[in-house]
Amino acid sequence: MAKSADVILKVDRVSKRFGETWALRDVSLDVYRGELLVLLGPSGSGKSTLLRIIAGLETATSGRLYMEGVDITDLPPYKRDTSMVFQHLALFPHMTVYENVAYGLKIRGVPKEEIDRRVDEVLSLVRIRELRDRKVTKLSGGQQQRVAIARSLILRPKILLLDEPLGALDLKLRKELHIELKRLHEEVGNTWIFVTHDQEEALTLADRIGVMNEGRLIQVGEKWDVYDYPKTRFVAEFIGETNMFTVSIDDVSGGVATGSWKGFRVSFKDGGFRPGETIYLSVRPENLHISKEPPAGEEYNVFHGVVDVEVFRGSYVIYHIRLDNGEIIRVTVLSKDAEFDPGDRVYVYWRFDKGVPLRE
Amino acid sequence: METSRLLKIALVVYTAFTVGFFIYLPVAVIIVYSFNDVPFFIPEWRGFTLEWFVKAFTRRDVVTSLWNSLYIAVFTTAVSLALAIPPTFYVVRGRGRVKDLYMLYLMLPFVIPWIIIGVSLYIFYWYLGIEKSLLTAALGHIVYSIPLIVTLLAPRLYSLDPDIERASMDLGATPWQTFRYVVFPQVFPAIVSAAIITFIWSFDNFVISYYTLGGELTWPVWVFSVIGKQRNIFPVVMAVSTVIILVSTVVIAYIVKKGYVDIL
Ligand SMILES: Nc1ncnc2c1ncn2[C@@H]1O[C@H](COP(=O)(O)OP(=O)(O)OP(=O)(O)O)[C@@H](O)[C@H]1O
Ligand SMILES: [Mg+2]
Numbered sequence: 001m002a003k004s005a006d007v008i009l010k011v012d013r014v015s016k017r018f019g020e021t022w023a024l025r026d027v028s029l030d031v032y033r034g035e036l037l038v039l040l041g042p043s044g045s046g047k048s049t050l051l052r053i054i055a056g057l058e059t060a061t062s063g064r065l066y067m068e069g070v071d072i073t074d075l076p077p078y079k080r081d082t083s084m085v086f087q088h089l090a091l092f093p094h095m096t097v098y099e100n101v102a103y104g105l106k107i108r109g110v111p112k113e114e115i116d117r118r119v120d121e122v123l124s125l126v127r128i129r130e131l132r133d134r135k136v137t138k139l140s141g142g143q144q145q146r147v148a149i150a151r152s153l154i155l156r157p158k159i160l161l162l163d164e165p166l167g168a169l170d171l172k173l174r175k176e177l178h179i180e181l182k183r184l185h186e187e188v189g190n191t192w193i194f195v196t197h198d199q200e201e202a203l204t205l206a207d208r209i210g211v212m213n214e215g216r217l218i219q220v221g222e223k224w225d226v227y228d229y230p231k232t233r234f235v236a237e238f239i240g241e242t243n244m245f246t247v248s249i250d251d252v253s254g255g256v257a258t259g260s261w262k263g264f265r266v267s268f269k270d271g272g273f274r275p276g277e278t279i280y281l282s283v284r285p286e287n288l289h290i291s292k293e294p295p296a297g298e299e300y301n302v303f304h305g306v307v308d309v310e311v312f313r314g315s316y317v318i319y320h321i322r323l324d325n326g327e328i329i330r331v332t333v334l335s336k337d338a339e340f341d342p343g344d345r346v347y348v349y350w351r352f353d354k355g356v357p358l359r360e
Numbered sequence: 361m362e363t364s365r366l367l368k369i370a371l372v373v374y375t376a377f378t379v380g381f382f383i384y385l386p387v388a389v390i391i392v393y394s395f396n397d398v399p400f401f402i403p404e405w406r407g408f409t410l411e412w413f414v415k416a417f418t419r420r421d422v423v424t425s426l427w428n429s430l431y432i433a434v435f436t437t438a439v440s441l442a443l444a445i446p447p448t449f450y451v452v453r454g455r456g457r458v459k460d461l462y463m464l465y466l467m468l469p470f471v472i473p474w475i476i477i478g479v480s481l482y483i484f485y486w487y488l489g490i491e492k493s494l495l496t497a498a499l500g501h502i503v504y505s506i507p508l509i510v511t512l513l514a515p516r517l518y519s520l521d522p523d524i525e526r527a528s529m530d531l532g533a534t535p536w537q538t539f540r541y542v543v544f545p546q547v548f549p550a551i552v553s554a555a556i557i558t559f560i561w562s563f564d565n566f567v568i569s570y571y572t573l574g575g576e577l578t579w580p581v582w583v584f585s586v587i588g589k590q591r592n593i594f595p596v597v598m599a600v601s602t603v604i605i606l607v608s609t610v611v612i613a614y615i616v617k618k619g620y621v622d623i624l
Contacts, residue, residue, distance in 0.1 A: 052526075055530055056530075057526045073422040076524070076529070076532060077529045077530045078529050078531075078534055083531065084527070084530045086523045086527055087523075088521065090521055090523035091524075091527075092524060092527075094545045094546055103528070103531055103533075104531035108532055151531065152530075155532070157568045191415075193466075269432070
């Protein structure tokens, strides 16, 4: 977990241009000591570029980097106390597992006995001790993955940078490794910055999440906050599932804004809105409820419609409801409460305060 | 389906036959008849002898020409590798117009026919009053070897993942250490292949050598100078050829077995 506000790395207004493309635009970020920060964003959003700049493998067009208060912007990679696990691992193909993992210590001139001891230690940590003398080209994807992490971890870097390290693995193996990486992070206790475009991976691993799009860092925060209070439509739609309504506000009073969306009345918490303004309202499927009777109470928005499709997902069910205005919305219900069938006429409702109004 | 299978077999057999008939067979004939007890070439076996080998390797002109060929081939290979490896990195990793022009500049000699390289150097040396020697011939070989080596090494360099070098530097290695421990070992087999191919073509080359040599001859030029002119020279040429074939087969087999190259 993020331990207080002890900033280990400060990224200060970093931009990066490749020819005509801006890979990063004015990115500022504080990374806390000991946390596992996940940078999440679609392909091409600049995640790898940011990581490479932190590692010193790429130079920023503008902006500065500070590690524990010291300006490291101009240090070459081999003088930085960071280590990177690459998107395609980049193991040394002509070496064995041992040689790969020992590489950094050998370069530093550490005595052989100590190298041997630390290699054994780190290989045990990632649970591939028995593969010590194999050629890395003769390993499975998951095993190579562990070698890449071990090769970096053995140097005990202050910050471990991981660039979609699980990208090439199948879903089942990824899920296993998520749990293991969590454990490893707890055990090692250093700071990790983990890049991915997979929101589920981000939610599983992260303490905090930073969401990137088109070279900008749009929102950074505790993962629950980012999930529950996205700042833009992009964030709301990229992390988790959501229903998005475009609402024109016509009344703001008593801390509640009200407007209409395609014939339905919708209310939500006021965020300093004015009548006449158009906003986007994001409502997560799990915050929606269904019933055959209308709900009692004033604090709900209520729609009416017909169950269109039922998608069984094991422990929960997703209902697609065709509303009376013709729009489809998605509602998730725990399987034990899933008592509806396609064709049923139902009320769909949610509490005012569960809708998140977004200006952008 | 059956026809395509037959077609494949037919093609494979056809290639094997062509190679066998036009290369292995004549070479085998030379090897076998270099032991034939006849002072000229006839397709008839008259008994086993080692006389031609003794004769060949006691003739000063033969031995000298072989040494000269060896000297030129070694010199050409070493100098060309040293000259060609750094620019290959630049050509593969560099970007932009200057790089493209540089590449064109380096590669152009590759498409110039040997005869033109030979004749133009002949005129050039004469014009500048440079006395021709083994060295001037080697320079002619080097001109052509540089693009050859670039061509042989570039694909290997292209196939290297630049992230592997970044990983090395990320782990604390300087650019030089990265070259030494990560890049070089990965390119080494390709360098050995390039060296072998350069050595062989240089050892073999007649056309460029012919126009750029001084009084001392290389083996191919010596053969040209005597064949058809000296009586009973065939058995000597065949004996030397046999030795060359055997020695190069053994050397290549050794290199491949040691795993220095990545063919086979
Ligand atoms: N070396 C480069 N030269 C030119 N453009 C580049 C270079 N590296 C990255 N870019 C561009 O910068 C942008 C961001 O790239 P980056 O690799 O950081 O994205 P990413 O978020 O890591 O994407 P992915 O999830 O696909 O790995 C892209 O538009 C990419 O085309
Ligand atoms: Mg990337």
